[in-house]
Amino acid sequence: MGSLDAVARIIEKSNKILMTTHVNPDGDAVGSLLGLGLALVNSGKDVMMVTAAPIPAVYQYLPGSELLQLPSMLSTREFEAGVVLDCTDLSRIGGDLPELLNGAGSVVNIDHHISNTHFGDVNAVDPKAAATGEIVLDLLLLMGIPVTPDIATNLYTALITDTGSFRHQNTTARCHRTAAVLLEYGADHVLVHNCLYEQRTLSSLMLLKAGLETLSLSKDGRIAWMAISYEDILSSGCNMEDCEGIIDYPKSLRGVEVGILFKEVKPGEIKVSFRSKQYLDVNRLAASFGGGGHERAAGCTVKGNLADAVAMIVRTTEEHLRLAMNNGGVS
Amino acid sequence: MGSLDAVARIIEKSNKILMTTHVNPDGDAVGSLLGLGLALVNSGKDVMMVTAAPIPAVYQYLPGSELLQLPSMLSTREFEAGVVLDCTDLSRIGGDLPELLNGAGSVVNIDHHISNTHFGDVNAVDPKAAATGEIVLDLLLLMGIPVTPDIATNLYTALITDTGSFRHQNTTARCHRTAAVLLEYGADHVLVHNCLYEQRTLSSLMLLKAGLETLSLSKDGRIAWMAISYEDILSSGCNMEDCEGIIDYPKSLRGVEVGILFKEVKPGEIKVSFRSKQYLDVNRLAASFGGGGHERAAGCTVKGNLADAVAMIVRTTEEHLRLAMNNGGVS
Ligand SMILES: [Mn+2]
Ligand SMILES: [Mn+2]
Numbered sequence: 025m026g027s028l029d030a031v032a033r034i035i036e037k038s039n040k041i042l043m044t045t046h047v048n049p050d051g052d053a054v055g056s057l058l059g060l061g062l063a064l065v066n067s068g069k070d071v072m073m074v075t076a077a078p079i080p081a082v083y084q085y086l087p088g089s090e091l092l093q094l095p096s097m098l099s100t101r102e103f104e105a106g107v108v109l110d111c112t113d114l115s116r117i118g119g120d121l122p123e124l125l126n127g128a129g130s131v132v133n134i135d136h137h138i139s140n141t142h143f144g145d146v147n148a149v150d151p152k153a154a155a156t157g158e159i160v161l162d163l164l165l166l167m168g169i170p171v172t173p174d175i176a177t178n179l180y181t182a183l184i185t186d187t188g189s190f191r192h193q194n195t196t197a198r199c200h201r202t203a204a205v206l207l208e209y210g211a212d213h214v215l216v217h218n219c220l221y222e223q224r225t226l227s228s229l230m231l232l233k234a235g236l237e238t239l240s241l242s243k244d245g246r247i248a249w250m251a252i253s254y255e256d257i258l259s260s261g262c263n264m265e266d267c268e269g270i271i272d273y274p275k276s277l278r279g280v281e282v283g284i285l286f287k288e289v290k291p292g293e294i295k296v297s298f299r300s301k302q303y304l305d306v307n308r309l310a311a312s313f314g315g316g317g318h319e320r321a322a323g324c325t326v327k328g329n330l331a332d333a334v335a336m337i338v339r340t341t342e343e344h345l346r347l348a349m350n351n352g353g354v355s
Numbered sequence: 356m357g358s359l360d361a362v363a364r365i366i367e368k369s370n371k372i373l374m375t376t377h378v379n380p381d382g383d384a385v386g387s388l389l390g391l392g393l394a395l396v397n398s399g400k401d402v403m404m405v406t407a408a409p410i411p412a413v414y415q416y417l418p419g420s421e422l423l424q425l426p427s428m429l430s431t432r433e434f435e436a437g438v439v440l441d442c443t444d445l446s447r448i449g450g451d452l453p454e455l456l457n458g459a460g461s462v463v464n465i466d467h468h469i470s471n472t473h474f475g476d477v478n479a480v481d482p483k484a485a486a487t488g489e490i491v492l493d494l495l496l497l498m499g500i501p502v503t504p505d506i507a508t509n510l511y512t513a514l515i516t517d518t519g520s521f522r523h524q525n526t527t528a529r530c531h532r533t534a535a536v537l538l539e540y541g542a543d544h545v546l547v548h549n550c551l552y553e554q555r556t557l558s559s560l561m562l563l564k565a566g567l568e569t570l571s572l573s574k575d576g577r578i579a580w581m582a583i584s585y586e587d588i589l590s591s592g593c594n595m596e597d598c599e600g601i602i603d604y605p606k607s608l609r610g611v612e613v614g615i616l617f618k619e620v621k622p623g624e625i626k627v628s629f630r631s632k633q634y635l636d637v638n639r640l641a642a643s644f645g646g647g648g649h650e651r652a653a654g655c656t657v658k659g660n661l662a663d664a665v666a667m668i669v670r671t672t673e674e675h676l677r678l679a680m681n682n683g684g685v686s
Contacts, residue, residue, distance in 0.1 A: 189520060189521065189522060190520065190521050190534070191520060191548050191552070193545050195538075195544060196538065197534075197535040197536070197538040197539045198535070200531040200532070200534040200535035200538065201531070201532065201535045203521070203528075203531040204528040204529070204530075204531035204532045204535070205528070207526075207527065207528040207531065208528045213526060214524050217522050218632060218633075221522070221607065222606065222607045222608075222609075222611075222632060223607075223608075223609040224604075224607045224608050224609060225608070225609060226570070226572065226608060229567055229570060229604065229608070230567075232567065233564055233567040233568065236560055236561075236563065236564040236567070237564065239557070239560060241557070273555075273560065275553065276552065276553045276554075276555045277553075277554075277555050277556070277557060277560070278553075278554040278555060278556060280553075301549060301553060302549075
């Protein structure tokens, strides 16, 4: 990939480098940032890795996370290059980081989102990559920077976050080859799985239990949903991070095409998540309520009381499903 | 591996071939059997793929599963070769299949269990393989038999079953390279994940809910357990397959080293499953109750009432944990 060569040249000739990623960073964002950041530190660069806000606690196990800075902590505001990872456009960076990048000599944009705006002076955007971490590994191999176990653990985290541990549809042969290489470089996959998947809180399991009590199915068995009230959330002592993963339960039922999770995040405000298995475009469904997302995972927010929201949205989902089936979406 | 050459030679010179695997077959057993079986059918061999009992319903999606026969259905009892997959010893094959194999010209033993007894005339036993399916892929490549998408889907199922979808500690770079090759050969990983992980029954989720209601933690937070009564199982309408996966919940809690699941499978008979994260040898723990397994996953059966069994086993687990910690097992 020619653009990776151009990225390598800019990084090689720059010393003071600002690195960042998008707000509300996920494992691909933090893992790619730290993976490339540690590699450049090891090559003797004066690197500052910055996020607009502290990263989620779940990623604090990542080697090098103690090097991350907030914008207010920076000892300089002048950089020869800025490197932005896993970020579709500059507006998703947050804080005053876009200004800082505008002042940098060159901006490098490394990402895998098809919607990337190519905002950089050099853009290594590869929508075929399942994770930005895959592109970072290619870059390190191209630049001949040794991949240490710490770097490998970061890039492995990036990869499994964006592929759902190799379960999502976007998982390719390339993902598995990348994983193989990263394990050979010493990625601690036992640590990563333990820190990502075995750190549940008691309150999150109590919230799951409360959710399971509300599990309902449409008459034809193709729609399943759970509705968590504001009271449930309050009494469980959960925060929003604790709700992650609950959406998978309704969809996991045999015969179900669409799973829906209703969460009353404030009295009268309901966050709705949709997941589909094979044929319903939930992006369009969510868009009809002012939301959006992808074909198989989307969401929206509606106002009103929980029971009304459930009734209305299940009804609309049934209509979308009927149309999709009439259009030959399913046997 | 020289033994694979020997396996290839026996298969090449044989026409009538009996193929089988262990009783209560898992995804590696069925996937390896069908993966190799379809390949030999495609090479023009007269292959009979046999299991002592019908395979679990969850594996009926596997391409070629309609070719599986029960011993009573066989049209002949004379074979030039017998091939046994994923099976430590002949006694685990079940039915009258061991006799049939004894009558076969040569017995080929393809497996990855370290405890394999090398019962074959030729033994391709590779304990470094995470799944028997990995060895089967090597064999097909060695023999130059084309890997069709159907074969790849079977071997991919074998691989993800025995590595817990690449999450277990036994996952190696080789596993990921095998997965990459299988995806390139057309393994339908979306189908596999859908059929393995998104076919829950409503009753299994109701049993999970009943289990979560009993979730308990030891004072120091290092032991978590759930206890499912015979009544819970009866009223949920679940069978034993529906209980699978429930053991993962207690262990998934932050700070927990040992997760325990108690299932009263009959009045007065309690199946106990143990899982540990990092340092407790639950094989030894289970052995102290007449059970066994591996270091990180083991089980036993005890008699008595559920509450007494819970109290007794939690107390013993606390003692094992205290000893493990005194021995420097943990920081
Ligand atoms: Mn990403
Ligand atoms: Mn196996």
